Amino acid sequence: MHKVGIFGGTFDPIHIGHLLLAEHTCEVLHLDEVWFMPAADPPHKDYQPLATGQERLEMIRLAIEGHPFFRLTDIEMERGGVSYTVDTIEELQRRHANHAFSFLMGADMVNYLPKWHRIDDLALRIEFIGVQRPGTTLHLNELPAHIRDKVKMVEIPLIELSSTEIRERASQGRSYRYMVPEPVHQFIQRNDLYESKS
Template sequence: MKIGLMGGTFDPIHIGHLLAAQSVSEELGLDEVWFVPTNVPPHKAQSKGAAPHQRLEMVRLAIEGYDRFRATAIELEKGGVSYSIETVLLLRSEYPEHEFYYIIGADMVRYLPKWVRIGELAKLVTFVGLQRPGFDAGLDLLPPDIRASVRLASMPQIELSSTRIRERRAAGLPVRYMVPDQVNHYIEVNRLYEA
């Protein structure tokens, strides 16, 4: 099976994440996309957001009814800082017959050389950079061995981020239509991201 891996804090997951997963899935003919909420991201400062179990639950709610989308708690169960190489090695040992595609934003492509054990990781997965119109992912800046494991995929243009959603909630503004209805309900019931 061809499996897309979509990592992130998903604090909260929003329609941009879902559109990206669907677009890559269709363009590359993936069998499934697995959403992998990070425990502690190595490259981001911790925000005062939802608890890990709440972020996982929001992912589960967002993908409910999508038979080709799955949520996995592998990084949350492992604990500590979430390094992609460790996650991929765990997944490959558990699912040796699967082919993995690691989905990232086009802006992350040029930073791949800074990823922990990138040489090893580039041999285990194909990276898929989500291309935005007019944005240069910087493929030509990558060392040849890393560049060989990167593909670019198109994505519908949508200006939305989890940060913006948290800021709107903190300002008392609605986030309906930015997140799936079930996620919006969960955020409201649990009073997440309120000031």
């Protein structure tokens, strides 16, 4: 089986923290590939992306270009609407029967797993890769056993970086040059993506 880690998120914008997380996880767990999957309409976030779906897809494409183990999947964009992971995984397994999928997430989302839509069905289909940064509080023992048994934890180096910070810096005219890959930096500037509208 071809081992694939699905890395979902809004990626508004993708930044070097995302890429380092994917690279480190791929190496530690011996994944064959990591697929970046931007959400069309994430159910767990009140925040609506500032960049369009096409702009976020293009930024990911630019960020991972040339990497041998990174791929982009637009499956949730293609489907549109609220993106429930279980629906996406069912569709991916229909399309790629010889792939074993895992789902990458931050430790904070691991704690939230029991609230996920159709979590019992999802836990039967895939493993979850919980990425723990130093200082993150994890409540793994509080998860139901059938979910806990499907979680693998990976510790990554501490990188204090977020898409929110990059958007704020861009809107304030402050530098974020080395927080994103250079092609992404140029794309954001060229399209004035996060420029303050006031």
